[in-house]
Amino acid sequence: MLNIAVCVSGGGTDLQSVIDACEAGKINGQIKLVISNRKNAYALERAKKHGIKAEVIKDQKEILRRYEEEKIDLVVLAGYLAIVSDEIIEKYKNKMINIHPSLIPSFCGPGFYGMHVHDAVFKRGVKVSGCTVHFVSSEVDGGPIILQKAVDISDVKTPEEIQERVLVEEHKLLPKAVQLFCDGKLKVVNERVEIVE
Numbered sequence: 001m002l003n004i005a006v007c008v009s010g011g012g013t014d015l016q017s018v019i020d021a022c023e024a025g026k027i028n029g030q031i032k033l034v035i036s037n038r039k040n041a042y043a044l045e046r047a048k049k050h051g052i053k054a055e056v057i058k059d060q061k062e063i064l065r066r067y068e069e070e071k072i073d074l075v076v077l078a079g080y081l082a083i084v085s086d087e088i089i090e091k092y093k094n095k096m097i098n099i100h101p102s103l104i105p106s107f108c109g110p111g112f113y114g115m116h117v118h119d120a121v122f123k124r125g126v127k128v129s130g131c132t133v134h135f136v137s138s139e140v141d142g143g144p145i146i147l148q149k150a151v152d153i154s155d156v157k158t159p160e161e162i163q164e165r166v167l168v169e170e171h172k173l174l175p176k177a178v179q180l181f182c183d184g185k186l187k188v189v190n191e192r193v194e195i196v197e
Contacts, residue, residue, distance in 0.1 A: 005033040005034070006075075007080035008044075009041055009043075012041065017172075031052050036054070074096070077136065080098075084136060098135075099131060101166050104134060107129075118160070118166070133147045
């Protein structure tokens with residue numbers, strides 16, 4: 001069973017989806033640690049309710065130290081609005097995943113996070129958006145793509161509606177990616193992820 005750390009900054013609905021999947025026995029892993037860069041993130045409360053260690057840490061060296069202490073095998077960024085240090089990215093190469101609320105490579109990179117993504121998507125008038133789970137690399141949203149799910153948004157009236165629809169899929173896609181990782185089914189070949197059956 002693998003040890004998982006989840007990094008969060010906000011409400012933690014993506015975190016909740018992974019907690020639920022772990023508790024349902026769908027994931028061959030356990031969340032050992034939840035870290036937030038914001039002390040008032042509701043995600044910390046979610047973790048505590050499930051008996052998971054929840055800590056507020058901003059210093060990247062300290063975060064790495066905690067990963068090592070807890071023997072973390074997989075790091076999940078679930079709405080984590082902070083830059084991860086190169087040292088951590090290198091140490092957890094192809095062992096750190098992020099969920100992004102668009103179909104990468106559209107609407108991603110520096111400045112594209114949270115509602116900023118959905119605002120830009122709405123403004124551009126695209127008819128399909130979605131979400132992407134990818135490995136984290138030193139390029140923002142540039143690591144190998146694991147899973148994607150498209151969402152029809154041709155009839156939406158607000159960016160909030162887009163967020164709502166995309167979140168539904170995020171809550172399915174993120175636990176699925178964690179499950180595949182914990183089952184040893186993800187293989188990176190030439191920056192492409194192959195799912196090994």
